[in-house]
Amino acid sequence: MSDGQQIPADLPKDASRRLAELEHGLFTSDLSVNEFLLVKEAGFHPLGFVMGSSIYHIGLQTRRWGKSQELDKLTGAMYDARELAMTRMEEEAEALGADGVVGVRLDVNYYEWGRDAAEFIAMGTAVKAEDNTSHRNVLGKPFTSDLSGQDFWTIMQTGHVPQGLVMGTCVYHIAHRGFGQALGTVGQNVELPNFTQALYEARELAMTRMQDEANRLQASGIVGVRLEEKSHQWGSHTIEFLALGTAVTKRDEAVVLPKPTTIISLDN
Secondary structure, eight states, rough: OOGGGOOTSSSOHHHHHHHGGGGGOOOOOOHHHHHHHHHHHTTTEEEEEEEEEEEEEEOOOOTTTTEEEEEEHHHHHHHHHHHHHHHHHHHHHHTTTOSEEEEEEEEEETTTTEEEEEEEEEEEEEEEETTTTOOOOTTSSOOOOOOHHHHHHHHHHHTEEEEEEEEEEEEEEEOOOOOHHHTTTTTTTOOOOHHHHHHHHHHHHHHHHHHHHHHTTOOSSEEEEEEEEEETOOOEEEEEEEEEEEEEEEEEOOOOOOOOOOOOOOOO
16 A cells, blocks of 8 residues: 555455555546546545445434433434444545545445444545645544535635534434324414424534534634434434534635636627
8 A cells, every 4th residue: 555554454355456556547536527627726636536334233222202302322323333434434545645535425325134224435535735745634634525626626725724524413302292282283373392492402412513523623614514404214203413514724824816717708
């Protein structure tokens, strides 16, 4: 591997051969043609498509029918499984001597042979700075980013550098309404405070945990934040809230933004 690096023990043996081939001129990438060109324009060249996977058994979690509460065991399982997949993707990038991974995607798949198991996959394109300047984050690891090639180019033009894909998760059970509560609101326009508070708190927990990860990277901000809601296979009253974004820091040197291109119309 690059600079004498060995394939990490938790990666498949075939990964060693695939990554070794990428060090001899061949590269693979899931970037579109336009994204590829813009990543090159930002001063990076692709090394190869990297990925990490974890098939995780999600344990049994008890809950109370009429109480809204976070389900700590499920929250921990969803977070740990994604971290395992992300770590293995980063290890593949490390083996290639990459500065970072762009266009990162996180997917969850379920299969017939395991209702309580799910495969968590992280994938993206490993890149290296063409001027050999290190762009690794404060933890000494390749940066990760879920920004598109276009957004990656734009954020680099503003003098910001990606530090890592940060996430926060919260699996929350929303209490069922009792018969009396449901009957009392029939035909009325009225807020449902128990639902409002439960969903509000769950989203806040996910957002706060994402920000905590950014603080550990000493980031100055998070761009491209999105908040996803999925019930997976738990039913409508148990929802995972996942907050995702790319943590960035500001470079010290002055930045001159490129001037907008003037479009000349040829129509008379």
